[in-house]
Amino acid sequence: MSDVPINKRRPGSNLSVPNADALDKAADVEGRSLWQDAFRRLKANRAAMISAIFLIVLAFICFVGTAFVPWSYEEIDWDILEATPPNFATGHYLGTDSLGRDLLARILQGGQVSFLVGILATSVALVIGVSVGATAGFVGGRVDQFLMRFVDVMYAVPLMFFIIILMVVFGRNFYLMFLAIGFVEWLTMSRIVRGQTLTLKNKEFIEAARASGGSTTSIILRHIVPNVFGVVIVYVTLTIPQVILLESFLSFLGLGVQPPMTSWGALIAEGAQEMEITPRTLILPAVCLSTTLFCFNFLGDGLRDALDPKDR
């Protein structure tokens, strides 16, 4: 028979008296929120940090730089009228293209368009994707089945073809383009949001919210959406380069922005035509586009690792 003094019948009794020292030690371990943990991991990822800084600087240059460059992107320098190498005297810091337009100004303008389309189209995809995904995941049942079938069907279709058809049908409207692109990209976003919602739905704090009388919409807005935020951030960062790529692709084929407006894709197309004579007109915008896409991808990967390290 063991000789442990046990108070079996007193409510709340335990084997030993709480040890004050131990409790003090417990208080020393600081709580760390999930976001702080994630941010710490992100900061440690050098590639991601460098990419983030580079992107901010590049965006800044593209949007602010046009005010500081002597030429505008569509202005033809009538004194030159052909491709020339960089020349500080004339103010063409990167030279001109084959029509005599300033290359630097065009690259900066192209950057503006690419970034703008990237952000706008991604926003469209975000809004649609999160709405559809959260609703499908949370409401479940027939609504979920229907929406997911719809997404499945759309996945099966070569949507690029439809974008192009849309561009052909309605003309090469800038706003239409990012609507069309956004409309294509929301699919993946909705699937991810739906998955996350499903996981969250069954967690206890949702039960608690229901029990305290929250309506379905308020639960979606106040409990599910903030928790889905992390996953969404990662995919937004990875969607932006996809969108920029899509737009560049369209412009390259001649189905995107209308001249004289330009984007990096259009510049690459022009450069490809002239590459025998002036490879500069091809290489410079190509480098800009590629590095931007690289940086977004590094950043997105970094965010993903920071928020969910086991995925590494």
Next chain:
Amino acid sequence: MTSVLEIDGLTVSFSTPDGDVSAVSDISLSVDAGECLGLVGESGSGKSQTFMAALGLLADNGTATGEIRLDGIDLLSASEKKLNTLRGERIAMIFQDPMTSLTPHMKIGRQLSEVLIEHQNVDTKTGWARALDMLNRVHIPAAERRLDMYPHELSGGLRQRVMIAMALMCEPEVIVADEPTTALDVTVQAQILDLLTEVKDNLDAAIVLITHDLGVVAGLADRVAVMYAGRIVEQGTVGDIFASPAHPYTQGLLACTPRLDVETEELITIFGQPPNLQNLPSGCSFHPRCTYVVEQCKSERPALEVMNNGHIKACFRPHVEA
């Protein structure tokens, strides 16, 4: 007589971004042929990692120092090639979670026979025949049909029997069962324990039974070792441990087990939480939760001392055998 399996001064540590963590600190154990050793402890006590180290299955960030001798061969310093000749053939492990421990796209028969084919060079036909034989020995009904089935077609209890059969294929000298019943329903637990009793009676193997459940240990083990925070705190025959536990943790574990023959109004617990392995209490790791704690416990870690009859404890408190 040297034991079949001897663990000597084993330390297992993992390197994490927050520093190194020792899951197992300087433990020594041995198991003889025909004997069943029960290894008891909470999650995080290091009991599973001890044998992960033995089988060379530690995670990439884990290192094991010390010696683990299987019939004199040191497993920790063996090459991967050498280890592969021993694993599955002379030392086998039955894992905890039968639902995920079988390869989903391979037929049961293949998963069983490949152990034999690999180690004993039999041909496929013989391999499958012996697999069938083994399924029958673990009492799986309709064994012939099951050979051709995939794991998802079997229930949890059947899958655990398959895991046991797989471990037995080459008739190894050491069988390690890591929480073999934890993931199963209570009724199935009883059946599996009966099976393990049968295995113990029929084979001359050394069996290690890792569990947190003292009830499981009582029926099967000959000797018991209790682990806490990566160290052994008590070791002895099953009779000694149950009748006369020396370490307060063991006493606590025994008191916590609900019993049908004693009337209680509420369940007993051991106050406090299992320790954070990265931030262990000073002195004896158990002292924050111990009823008998004195000043010495907080500053000095008690070494293992042998009492009579091979009963070992790591506690400053004097023990009187009941």
Next chain:
Amino acid sequence: MWAYFTRRLIIAIPTLWVVITVAFFLMRLAPGGPFDQEAPLPPEIMANLKAAYGLDQPLWWQYLNYLGNLLQGDFGPSFKYKDFSVTELIAQGFPVSIQNGAAALFIAVLFGIPLGATAALRQNTVTDHAAMTVAMTGIVIPNFVVGPLLALIFGIYLRDTMFALPVAGWNNGALPNRILPVICLALPFIAYIARITRAGLIETLRTNYVRTARAKGLPFRTVVLRHAFKSAMIPVVTYLGPATVFLLTGSMVIETIFGLPGIGRYFVQGALNRDYTLVMGVTILAASMVIFINLLVDMAYAWLDPKVRYE
């Protein structure tokens, strides 16, 4: 298992129908017609042209007519290439695109899977990081950048060396003409497949059943090839569906850059020329291909993962 296949087939058919219908009505919504590009024609001639192409009929009639013709394999006449029917154009262009696409996919699998597997087996070492950066390059640099760059290098800078490669024209499928286009097409796929293989293999190697396989004393090579690989390949197979879509869109760029007479280039020209029937014909063909490949992928699933057969 046949039930599984039939069910998949039954879903596929309405999907195709939806594609056809949407494409049809979208093109008909266009404000301009296929004849508006040219100098304005006298109204009587316009009327005659429209009648000849059936464009003066009510919309629903045109739609049913189109469906009917489709079922007989007739995609209608090309509005731009007046001497050809779309069916003929497709028949000419399809083999070109298919050969390039299949070759690209083959190369991608041939190089991508070992690259990804090596990275997975040497996770977090220099080899891994190097391999994955190379892979990322393939994904991030668009094929309309790589194409012209390769053309620049091999067609112009190396023009007088033995490394010179033709950069324009199909030349009836001569091998030197195929090299650059196929490589261009394949590069992003090698990258994607490498990444997916790596992720899949890492995930699989962490499972409990691979741990069991190792505990059984099987040599590591056997563990990877026999136990881990099949499950690890599931995401790669999943990718083949969207990969077909990328191949199709990729072919638009590649064929335009290298001047190959494939359906990708016909589509682009058709889009720029508002050649409705051509655009629709290629779209429908593309959709059919994607649906077909998805069916094949579903069949492969059933082989890779026995649980799926009973869904």
